[in-house]
Amino acid sequence: xxxxxxxxxxxxxxxxxxxxxxxxxxxxxxxxxxxxxxxxxxxxxxxxxxxxxxxxxxxxxxxxxxxxxxxxxxxxxxxxxxxxxxxxxxxxxxxxxxxxxxxxxxxxxxxxxxxxxxxxxxxxxxxxxxxxxxxxxxxxxxxxxxxxxxxxxxxxxxxxxxxxxxxxxxxxxxxxxxxxxxxxxxxxxxxxxxxxxxxxxxxxxxxxxxxxxxxxxxxxxxxxxxxxxxxxxxxxxxxxxxxxxxxxxxxxxxxxxxxxxxxxxxxxxxxxxxxxxxxxxxxxxxxxxxxxxxxxxxxxxxxxxxxxxxxxxxxxxxxxxxxxxxxxxxxxxxxxxxxxxxxxxxxxxxxxxxxxxxxxxxxxxxxxxxxxxxxxxxxxxxxxxxxxxxxxxxxxxxxxxxxxxxxxxxxxxxxxxxxxxxxxxxxxxxxxxxxxxxxxxxxxxxxxxxxxxxxxxxxxxxxxxxxxxxxxxxxxxxxxxxxxxxxxxxxxxxxxxxxxxxxxxxxxxxxxxxxxxxxxxxxxxxxxxxxxxxxxxxxxxxxxxxxxxxxxxxxxxxxxxxxxxxxxxxxxxxxxxxxxxxxxxxxxxxxxxxxxxxxxxxxxxxxxxxxxxxxxxxxxxxxxxxxxxxxxxxxxxxxxxxxxxxxxxxxxxxxxxxxxxxxxxxxxxxxxxxxxxxxxxxxxxxxxxxxxxxxxxxxxxxxxxxxxxxxxxxxxxxxxxxxxxxxxxxxxxxxxxxxxxxxxxxxxxxxxxxxxxxxxxxxxxxxxxxxxxxxxxxxxxxxxxxxxxxxxxxxxxxxxxxxxxxxxxxxxxxxxxxxxxxxxxxxxxxxxxxxxxxxxxxxxxxxx
Numbered sequence: 001x002x003x004x005x006x007x008x009x010x011x012x013x014x015x016x017x018x019x020x021x022x023x024x025x026x027x028x029x030x031x032x033x034x035x036x037x038x039x040x041x042x043x044x045x046x047x048x049x050x051x052x053x054x055x056x057x058x059x060x061x062x063x064x065x066x067x068x069x070x071x072x073x074x075x076x077x078x079x080x081x082x083x084x085x086x087x088x089x090x091x092x093x094x095x096x097x098x099x100x101x102x103x104x105x106x107x108x109x110x111x112x113x114x115x116x117x118x119x120x121x122x123x124x125x126x127x128x129x130x131x132x133x134x135x136x137x138x139x140x141x142x143x144x145x146x147x148x149x150x151x152x153x154x155x156x157x158x159x160x161x162x163x164x165x166x167x168x169x170x171x172x173x174x175x176x177x178x179x180x181x182x183x184x185x186x187x188x189x190x191x192x193x194x195x196x197x198x199x200x201x202x203x204x205x206x207x208x209x210x211x212x213x214x215x216x217x218x219x220x221x222x223x224x225x226x227x228x229x230x231x232x233x234x235x236x237x238x239x240x241x242x243x244x245x246x247x248x249x250x251x252x253x254x255x256x257x258x259x260x261x262x263x264x265x266x267x268x269x270x271x272x273x274x275x276x277x278x279x280x281x282x283x284x285x286x287x288x289x290x291x292x293x294x295x296x297x298x299x300x301x302x303x304x305x306x307x308x309x310x311x312x313x314x315x316x317x318x319x320x321x322x323x324x325x326x327x328x329x330x331x332x333x334x335x336x337x338x339x340x341x342x343x344x345x346x347x348x349x350x351x352x353x354x355x356x357x358x359x360x361x362x363x364x365x366x367x368x369x370x371x372x373x374x375x376x377x378x379x380x381x382x383x384x385x386x387x388x389x390x391x392x393x394x395x396x397x398x399x400x401x402x403x404x405x406x407x408x409x410x411x412x413x414x415x416x417x418x419x420x421x422x423x424x425x426x427x428x429x430x431x432x433x434x435x436x437x438x439x440x441x442x443x444x445x446x447x448x449x450x451x452x453x454x455x456x457x458x459x460x461x462x463x464x465x466x467x468x469x470x471x472x473x474x475x476x477x478x479x480x481x482x483x484x485x486x487x488x489x490x491x492x493x494x495x496x497x498x499x500x501x502x503x504x505x506x507x508x509x510x511x512x513x514x515x516x517x518x519x520x521x522x523x524x525x526x527x528x529x530x531x532x533x534x535x536x537x538x539x540x541x542x543x544x545x546x547x548x549x550x551x552x553x554x555x556x557x558x559x560x561x562x563x564x565x566x567x568x569x570x571x572x573x574x575x576x577x578x579x580x581x582x583x584x585x586x587x588x589x590x591x592x593x594x595x596x597x598x599x600x601x602x603x604x605x606x607x608x609x610x611x612x613x614x615x616x617x618x619x620x621x622x623x624x625x626x627x628x629x630x631x632x633x634x635x636x637x638x639x640x641x642x643x644x645x646x647x648x649x650x651x652x653x654x655x656x657x658x659x660x661x662x663x664x665x666x667x668x669x670x671x672x673x674x675x676x677x678x679x680x681x682x683x684x685x686x687x688x689x690x691x692x693x694x695x696x697x698x699x700x701x702x703x704x705x706x707x708x709x710x711x712x713x714x715x716x717x718x719x720x721x722x723x724x725x726x727x728x729x730x731x732x733x734x735x736x737x738x739x740x741x742x743x744x745x746x747x748x749x750x751x752x753x754x755x756x757x758x759x760x761x762x763x764x765x766x767x768x769x770x771x772x773x774x775x776x777x778x779x780x781x782x783x784x785x786x787x788x789x790x791x792x793x794x795x796x797x798x799x800x801x802x803x804x805x806x807x808x809x810x811x812x813x814x815x816x817x818x819x820x821x822x823x824x825x826x827x828x829x830x831x832x833x834x835x836x837x838x839x840x841x842x843x844x845x846x847x848x
Contacts, residue, residue, distance in 0.1 A: 032227035039239030049734035075329020172258035205265035236770025371396030536708030549573025
């Protein structure tokens, strides 16, 4: 039985045989498992939309439904929205328009209800004037049965645990259900029948779900919502299971197999022990009647005033009074979104008009292709201010579908977006000319790994006390050094251990793909051509072209990978940049490109670099390979990068309320809770030539993907951008949006009270559900004011409207986001230079 058939059968409620019922339930389990998004491990953290399972619904319907299911807020509190408006992040004009739109238009908003009173007045008063009790409420701990289950889940999934759950190799349900049957805390938490319920639980997860559904009278037409509620009871662990099943590969489940149906069955088992599941948090809105009276009182009207009104006027009062927090918050959010577009859309329109007859600019001294990450925008702007430097934006994996096999003992890591699968596994080895350094570095890393293994063993062995006594003073000295002199300590560590980023490189950088695991010439040419096609980069490249990946640099930070390159699978992008630079310097590749009309000048040399977004520094790799003819070019470019980095550090220090020197210290300090804002503040994904945005200070709020519609006659390049990088940007945007709206449910809470569990996830305190989003410090200032403004991604494209429309209609993944309002799609007509907004299937004037 397929999923569609199962859903139809469940909805009709037609009696089925036991086998058909089982098949139907299994199909519904598969659907319910999509309720949560996959949760990547900490070492390769990827931003995802926590409500991706609701993207088939309009945004305004999906958010309150998801909030009810997960027991979350559907919006910031009105108090928080008011503070953002007071800061100027929501413009008055945009706010007034959003209010009118929420009321159905000008006629409905301004129709008189009485002397000097209309629905517009009522809604504005409710949004910004009336007292509100909707301040964020703290969440209660998991109820006892779920807390017990969470402990066992942590033990089951922890691959580094010294003590293993019995039967772990037989699977999650078998192992954990056996332990739960004998857990005294679970029996105490239940009613008088708890022990019998646990003892009689079926041995198979599907039978357990059937058993629980029948006992609790869950009819067939209610089984899908019931199963979704089971997933929503422990969404973090469910999300981890989705990653395991869909992205983790065989190694992730080795020795401890687990499926979503097993988790659902365990949740049903513990819920059945107390005959009640977790309840969604109740809304904090006042009763409708009380709100009506508050509105009347605010305008100095007696409680009996509506009795003299028309039915239409009373309906308007009731409509405003009955608006939920989700509806009220959406008014503010739409105003915030329109405020952003209102600020920048006119500037982009003007830039588009100026592009019609561009003056030929002097040849660039150097070019730099940065990742589209929002943190690249300030660096690009700063670099361009240093001289004749041209910058472009491209997804930070540089179009290379690769995985890296590290030279030391470490798992193979994917260096590409999770939407794609690696086509090549590239070995890491010594960089050309640095073979001796590489050998020494690998020896030191091997010794360190042995030392850590011994320490881990002694921690749980009989010699633990002796080890602690011997190592304790040394650890204390190390901790003191990291506290009082973090930058010096970090420098010493690098000198003693070495930095593998420079001396080890993807092997194809050395042999141009002729060794084991080589990338065939035809594909190398295709990857190189893709960069020119997707960015609109001219083949008349400068003498020096830098491919700049990026990564963060923090200490003692569980979320460090979230600061690295999402396009590189949550890893730094330097290896991809080095491999692409080697490909583009390859004479065979250049010959292949020339045959396809891309003749790179003989004096162009490609270098690889990496932007440290925490320190605002750019390091250049493989300097020893740069020809002597380009030494002066490289020296001048290096100086320009240093100056640009200093300028960016000044700007970012101001936003963080710190000093530039403090930022450098914070990157090395073990106690730093906010090393950088990351992608906080992201608001737009802009697709067009750099000239479209070059004169605009976007303040690190925009992903910038280079694109020239005139060089993309068949629209294939734009299709590639809208179906891959744009989707990743939307994931990032939604993770930041929902982690801000409810940081305890959709985020990760306070970083200072978190603990890493199993090496792959984070919990608050000593246990419970896995956190699925970003920590509070990445989104909020210390006083609790949101630094990130929750708003949907504005996708702004300069291209013919019909070309964009065809892509939206041809690709479900794009059409769903656009039609259901998960992104705000704005297209600038390159002929009339006017912005058009896609609203539910139609082009409208820009909303600003």
